[in-house]
Amino acid sequence: GAGVSQSPSNKVTEKGKDVELRCDPISGHTALYWYRQSLGQGLEFLIYFQGNSAPDKSGLPSDRFSAERTGGSVSTLTIQRTQQEDSAVYLCASSLAGSGANVLTFGAGSRLTVL
């Protein structure tokens, strides 16, 4: 597609429920990234994919968070047993990630509210 598409744009859930957030990157982009941004805070790196593999999962805050990418394209970020502190905007980005400069294109984000 023309840009990075994320869904849902807004999600309200109850504490303890599982949620799935989807990211559809720019066609042909080999790298995909997940970040989150809590209210009034900076961007926090979560995980990065090169193709379908995730060489860097260092930012996942707990084992309740997982992500996968299939077909080198769409990615899903899953949060199990959500907690109120998981409330944030979850941002996805993609890039060509070749040699040289690496420009990330971000989606509009998925706003998660855990009640």
Next chain:
Amino acid sequence: DAKTTQPTSMDCAEGRAANLPCNHSTISGNEYVYWYRQIHSQGPQYIIHGLKNNETNEMASLIITEDRKSSTLILPHATLRDTAVYYCIAKSGAGSYQLTFGKGTKLSVIP
């Protein structure tokens, strides 16, 4: 990745040039300087990047000092829509690819 230092906030009058500084004194030879901005409630937006030479595109100009220890992002004619947080990032093109966003500079364009 080299550490970058930016002022916390800046004001600029509408229609004037906005000059946003960034210090990256420990930058290595293969690290690019990237600028992104984040307008309230939106995802970050790429602005421009450079390695050694000054760069210009439709959004902005990037001036990198000869020793590469600092750079300046220039918005030639700031508008109210340029009010945003501006991030300067130094990152090499090799290895892990994620960008680390610091606190950036909150630019307020004033009518």
